[in-house]
Amino acid sequence: xxxxxxxxxxxxxxxxxxxxxxxxxxxxxxxxxxxxxxxxxxxxxxxxxxxxxxxxxxxxxxxxxxxxxxxxxxxxxxxxxxxxxxxxxxxxxxxxxxxxxxxxxxxxxxxxxxxxxxxxxxxxxxxxxxxxxxxxxxxxxxxxxxxxxxxxxxxxx
Numbered sequence: 001x002x003x004x005x006x007x008x009x010x011x012x013x014x015x016x017x018x019x020x021x022x023x024x025x026x027x028x029x030x031x032x033x034x035x036x037x038x039x040x041x042x043x044x045x046x047x048x049x050x051x052x053x054x055x056x057x058x059x060x061x062x063x064x065x066x067x068x069x070x071x072x073x074x075x076x077x078x079x080x081x082x083x084x085x086x087x088x089x090x091x092x093x094x095x096x097x098x099x100x101x102x103x104x105x106x107x108x109x110x111x112x113x114x115x116x117x118x119x120x121x122x123x124x125x126x127x128x129x130x131x132x133x134x135x136x137x138x139x140x141x142x143x144x145x146x147x148x149x150x151x152x153x154x155x156x157x
Contacts, residue, residue, distance in 0.1 A: 032088035
């Protein structure tokens with residue numbers, strides 16, 4: 001059977017690696033994002049960071065706050081690096097996300113920003129609950145044990 005050709009347009013721009021450590025992910029959702037031309041050009045060069053950002057529902061709209069997209073030098077009309085950016089989501093999904101954030105300890109955390117197959121910028125956000133320190137230690141111990149197990153199996157083969 002022929003191998004499916006790899007898509008050239010798919011590219012991860014920014015990833016929030018710390019989110020899976022600090023939060024317990026309940027569910028995730030792919031959303032669109034409204035950007036200016038200079039922001040897209042800057043993302044294509046890979047100059048962005050979503051580690052300190054979060055999503056919130058304000059006035060019936062979903063917004064990404066504190067995401068960093070570096071200014072593009074060749075742009076005539078630049079953009080603000082840490083501007084509040086509107087996220088595109090269907091109204092049913094928005095209502096579900098709003099209800100999820102009203103529960104105690106739940107928040108909307110961006111996980112990955114990427115260019116999809118069609119070359120559009122997408123953002124994967126997650127409904128997450130913050131982990132306590134003892135939960136973080138337990139997940140560290142589980143990860144360390146899995147790593148040790150792999151080493152042991154590798155040496156016995």
